[in-house]
Amino acid sequence: MDKPITAPAGAERMASPWLGTLHREYPFYHEPYNQAPSANLDRILKSWIGKLTANVSPMSIWMAYVDWLLHVQYSPSKQQELLTDAVRKIMRLSEYELEVAQDDPNAEITSVTPLPQDKRFADPAWRRWPFNVISQGFLMTQQWWHRATTDVSGMSLHHEEVINFIVRQILDMYSPSNFLLTNPVVLNETLHTGGKNLLAGMQNAAKDWEHAINDTHPQDRTEFKVGKNLAITPGKVVYRNRLIELIRYEPTTETVHEMPVLFVPAWIMKYYILDLSPKNSLVKYLVDQGYTVFMISWKNPQASDRDLSLEDYRRLGVMDALRVTIEETGAPHVNAVGYCLGGTLLSIAAACMARHNDRRLASMTLFAAQVDFKDPGELSLFIDESQITLLEAIMWDQGYLDTKQMAGAFQLLRSNDLIWSRRLNQYLLGRAEPYNDLMAWNVDATRMPFRMHSEYLRKLFLDNELAEGSYCIEDQPVALTDIRVPIFSVGTLADHVAPWRSTFKIHLLTDTEVTYLLTTGGHNAGVVSPPGHPRRSYQVATSQHHDPYVDPDIWQSRTQRHDGSWWPEWERWLRKQSGKRIEPPPFGQVLYNAPGKYVLQP
Template sequence: MASPWLGTLHRDFPFYHEPYNQPPAANLDRMLKAGIGKLTANVSPMSIWMAYVDWLVHVQCSPSKQQELLTEAARKIWRWNEYELEVAQDDPHAEQTSVVPLPQDKRFADPAWRRWPFNVISQGFLLTQQWWHRATTDVSGVSLHHEEVVNFMVRQILDMYSPSNFLLTNPVVLHETLQTGGRNLVAGMQNAMKDLEHTINDTHPQDRSSFKVGKNLAVTPGKVVFRNRLIELIRYQPTTETVHETPILFVPAWIMKYYILDLSPKNSLVKYLLDQGYTVFMISWKNPLASDRDMSLEDYRKLGVMDALEAVLEQTGASHINAVGYCLGGTLLSIAAAAMARHHDRRLASMTLFASQVDFKEPGELSLFIDESQITLLEAIMWDQGYLDTKQMAGAFQLLRSNDLIWSRRLNQYLLGRSEPENDLMAWNVDATRMPFRMHSEYLRKLFLDNELAEGGYCVDDQPVALTDIRAPIFLVGTLTDHVAPWRSTFKIHLLADTEVTFLLTTGGHNAGVVSPPGQPRRSYQVATSQHHDPYVDPDIWQARTPRQEGSWWPEWERWLRKHSGKHIAPPPFGKTLYDAPGKYVLQP
């Protein structure tokens, strides 16, 4: 029997989640896990511990692996000593036998690292890094997920203790210190104190930036023409005398603000499309509060995609739209399109997905943070707060690229004393949004953990939806170095869609690969179309066979879009408008 105190907790605690009707004991579990999450940067120690035990026990039960690692350790120590002797004798052979860092590892790229003793130090670190990679992989019996978690955590520890992170073992920092008489360290201390002050005061990153929404970000003229409790719908002013009769509706990810698609005029995809003669609409998501904790993924479909679609058609008088989804917005658009197709709703003339996954079996390194233990911890944190905070999400993405987003930044700011450069994409990147408890829990469980959308288990109105029902042609953009939605994962749309699919693979990552206006250097892409009756082609074979084209992918997509946009007409008049773009939701901190 529950005690009277537990009954009071059940009824009166402000963060008790009534819709799920959890018993008081479950609330205590969640309180404990939420407290653990605050101490562990929202990473489940239980998940890490289970992975470590799985790895350790199987290593102990694998004498052959132990022998291999001992032999490998002896060989690397010998190789390091041999290299040290060659360097001491100025033997040019040493440079040829040295360990070369991975292409993405720029920590030891400066020529100063090739001088003694720093070359010896860096080689020792790289050899150690190689040994630990061998130690944490290919251990017979260890589950793949646990192997990836252990390998990832070891990488984090090694990255933390890299010689590039310390004054006395980094020749670049030592040189800068001698050249400036230590002024770089003073400036670095000032940078560190500023960051600490902003952390203590919980200052919004936009407050410290010279880039401001509505001033030099998201400045394409337009009007908010529709608003509900979840979205504002922005319609942009046309810039051409005639427009294509089929309008475009953008469904951006709600994990970030919409204006990555409307940054500065020079790299705004919205402005680019307006100048090509399109009528463009954009969903701007509300930044949820604790009071929005019960917002579901179905609410995002109905209040987001479907309400916006109805408003676009009403505003323009069109019978069809071209829908575009980015990242999570593309996943949601795919769900909405499948539900529409089930009911023979053919109002989508085409569907475009930017770096969006519909099959989550292989979601890349994000899967490191997705298992039952980790999701349970996140659910406890969200139950406590009503949402997942922006800082809590940012931590996971920073860990995935710790060299670039954590240690490289601290090296430049705290040891070299340099100010962090600013640009519009970086300003957007720190302007994150929160995730409502229920919606994010459903997203993680139904899509990431259970892969329901790809496997026919995701239900809309209590009936499963299938992507094979979609008949609208699909254009999908994958980015080559995407760590959020790996392009081989997005490529699986070919296995799940029974319609024409055009797949485009472009250089760059999840964000910079999408923001790719014409004229930028070192940009290229590959593109090919497959009909629904064409045989399946493996992504690696597709990449090898498909010719590479130089330049931005935007004109290529626009040429495809033009085929599905109808004739040219006079711009439809604006109906009811509420206020000027960028609206109010995007300004919510």
């Protein structure tokens, strides 16, 4: 049985006049977990610093800069290499200028080609003088700085990645595509419309500023609304506690599979990523295939929820939902599905259940979910001791990590797509931002409670306890190798949150049958891939627990590619884990209709 959760040692408030003053200034003051009372002065200062630095630790940036600067200064060979490269690029650009001035067709041979994902200079207008010279100069500068910030002898890998990332952000900010006078596409549009594009851009900027000032919900700007055309698959809320509502969806077939499906979505975003508009709803797709589907809808935490822990999320989230799902259906087993952080939490719960010989799971599916955080992609740029300490100070002050504070980090990871191209289209070209159901969901973020997020960052991201077998529940470590149910794991090729090679490590960390599927798309768009979606493909292969390990790149080169959506492939696998067809079990307790109340919390 799960033990009640108690606050860690040192978490009690201490009575003193000084602390009374502190409580008046910071009404949500608690003793920091496992820290002395004197550390709160540090947290107050760091919280103030975070407000001035967009929640980025200046100490972390400074240490990376000093590491890079000192090692470059004491690397004469690197200096010589950079000087030689600079001279070579200046000469190459001069040669290119002469060639394009003479309209030489061979000029394209000496030009620098942007990376495949860089679409800033794809328009033919960039091939005209002087814009071709401007764009080439920028690309050469970009190449030089990449060389200057990588392969510096003696520099730590983390600091190298941080400095390289910062330089890329600065260069992206000053890209010629971002300015009226150096962007031929914008100039052409301005001449063609008589400047109407700039007027429309000013109106778009004014609307964005108005929403920012009034702090209105982002979905207020769109026609997409939860309960109206999002999250409208019919269902009932059958259970509610202080952390979750559990939704059970109504059947649409005469018979259903015996084993129900329980979704554990990430709590960083709202659950209806899996129940968007009907044509993009994975929930509706499964219900129409004859599955009894349950969905966890997480509460959007407030400051009063600051003490919710990662263990609370396991116990009040996964375990309570699993219990109610079985009570509602009478099924002996459940097919559990975890998405992103929800998949990580589900893996922890499954390992704990295996340790206690709890056999209520029939299978486990992971969508873009990591269980090993050694290589978490560019998110690791924001994860070190200094940065986590700053975030803890901010959360200690507020009681949670705000949605805007998280969104900024994710936008920086894809700044060209999510920041600069958006400003180009909206503010310079004057085009209205196209919205779809996935984009509407993407801006509907949630907060993260102080204690849980601190534990998640430290135990999983920083210390990688789950992969290393030191993550404890009830003072005992849990091991993923104890899991014996079949696993279906989905990775996405362009995932910047959970890189697919990181999710592929599920093969190394479990001792059971693993079916791994790699699909095109990103962290969200790759998962929302209904049948009929254009330009989709996937690879899939199953390995038994006794099969030899295959490297992810070798696996990718050897595994057959299939065109189309991966949903039917997963459904065929799920069908094998779901038992016979039966009449739909009757509903038990019904609280209110889906989508419930937690999902509507701002």
